[in-house]
Amino acid sequence: MTEKLFLKDSYLKEFDAIVTKIENGEVLLDRTAFYPTGGGQPSDTGFLFKDNQTFKVTDVHKLGDNVYHVTENSENLKVGDQVKGKIDWDRRYSHMRYHTALHIIDGVVFHMGNGTMTGGQIYVDKARADFDIPGLDKDKVLKILEESQKVIDEKHPIEVKFLTKEEAFKIPELARTEPGKELMKKLDTFRIVDIKDFDFQLDGGTHVKNTGEVGKIELSKYENKGSHHKRVEIILK
Numbered sequence: 690m691t692e693k694l695f696l697k698d699s700y701l702k703e704f705d706a707i708v709t710k711i712e713n714g715e716v717l718l719d720r721t722a723f724y725p726t727g728g729g730q731p732s733d734t735g736f737l738f739k740d741n742q743t744f745k746v747t748d749v750h751k752l753g754d755n756v757y758h759v760t761e762n763s764e765n766l767k768v769g770d771q772v773k774g775k776i777d778w779d780r781r782y783s784h785m786r787y788h789t790a791l792h793i794i795d796g797v798v799f800h801m802g803n804g805t806m807t808g809g810q811i812y813v814d815k816a817r818a819d820f821d822i823p824g825l826d827k828d829k830v831l832k833i834l835e836e837s838q839k840v841i842d843e844k845h846p847i848e849v850k851f852l853t854k855e856e857a858f859k860i861p862e863l864a865r866t867e868p869g870k871e872l873m874k875k876l877d878t879f880r881i882v883d884i885k886d887f888d889f890q891l892d893g894g895t896h897v898k899n900t901g902e903v904g905k906i907e908l909s910k911y912e913n914k915g916s917h918h919k920r921v922e923i924i925l926k
């Protein structure tokens with residue numbers, strides 16, 4: 690199992706680790722700050738360093754409890770090597786800002802109580818959100834984004850905490866959808882991303898530590914996917 694340092698500290702940019710396995714050009718470490726693709730957030734990229742050698746990490750993915758780093762020239766690494774890892778911070782920080790932005794939008798929609806955000810995808814320079822909301826039109830989308838901007842400008846602190854299964858099941862709002870409820874039954878540890886005095890959600894992604902870091906939300910694309918279904922793309926300035 691890989692210790693996932695990014696779950697506790699989203700701002701960790703460098704770390705020390707030991708190579709535990711190498712398989713088809715993919716390196717397993719005992720611990721990592723590299724975020725693997727998942728939950729709508731793309732993977733980190735970056736570098737591993739050993740002595741005076743540099744290895745480029747081009748993709749990172751999760752399989753079971755392990756995090757695999759797709760690494761160039763990995764044949765020059767071996768099990769037991771001490772390495773230093775460094776993530777591409779500009780890319781990651783952008784993912785963090787967009788991830789928090791989507792949670793804020795989701796929270797605004799949830800509080801409206803008239804539909805849901807059904808999905809989202811984060812990119813380095815934009816994010817996509819899908820909505821299932823009756824009567825939603827472009828004006829209402831702009832209203833949702835305006836409300837979201839207020840939450841950003843109010844500069845709410847964001848905390849990550851871990852709950853036990855018992856504690857988690859006492860909070861009915863944690864699972865908002867049927868798949869979410871099913872997923873909860875399978876989990877042992879519950880990581881909560883808490884936007885103070887606004888909204889909290891079960892989440893495995895990386896987030897900024899204050900909503901103020903998200904910046905300015907702009908609508909960049911609006912697509913009508915049906916009477917209830919709209920797809921929205923946002924960019925952050």
Ligand SMILES: [Zn+2]
Pocket residue numbers: 728788792892893894
């Ligand atoms: Zn999330």
